[in-house]
Amino acid sequence: MIALLACIVLVLIGLYAVVTKRNVMKIVIGFSLMEYAVNLFFALVGFKRGALPPIITNVNMARNFVDPVPQALVLTAIVIGLATTALMLALAMRIYEKYKTFDITEIKRLKG
Secondary structure (H helix, E strand, O other), rough: OHHHHHHHHHHHHHHHHHHHHOOOOHHHHHHHHHHHHHHHHHHOOOOOOOOOOOOOOOOOOOOOOHHHHHHHHHHHHHHHHHHHHHHHHHHHHHHHHHOOEHHHHHHHHHHH
């Protein structure tokens, strides 16, 4: 329950950063926070207290296993998230090289 609340809080903090901040780097951090919250939520979906890892060593074992699909999805999402974060940071650095600022309103003013 507390972990699900942490997911909601992380999503809200990330959404707040994306919607209200005018600094490109803070917006990238907001997107990353939302991504981490979704990954945490997916990991929590497959969690069962007292369950065994999904590796069969003995056929007569109990069938109380953790679901491996959310774990695989989270691992894939981490790799994709790393790539998108790297792309956002590269774009932010190119914007800084061109306009010498991370402020969106200043970039709009300089562009026009």
